[in-house]
């Protein structure tokens with residue numbers, strides 16, 4: 001079950017910034033964690049899960065589960081729930097190919 005719909009509802013009165021996610025421009029909620037901003041934008045698959053057919057997605061939203069990792073501005077294995085979103089951020093989700 002995805003938790004993304006709850007974040008989309010919270011985004012209706014927010015301000016936005018532009019970031020890049022896996023090479024694509026995306027307008028996301030400003031002044032929130034990156035994980036929350038991505039969920040609000042409808043992105044809830046952050047990479048492949050450990051079991052076949054499963055996907056990785058934010059679970060704890062407080063830095064303990066490591067289900068939200070991404071490469072941010074070239075720095076790998078960042079927990080997106082512990083990073084505040086900022087304009088121009090380059091985000092590569094765990095399932096993305098390099099380059």
Ligand code: FES
Pocket residue numbers: 035057058059060061062063064065066067068069079080081082
């Ligand atoms: S959602 Fe659990 S560490 Fe980020």
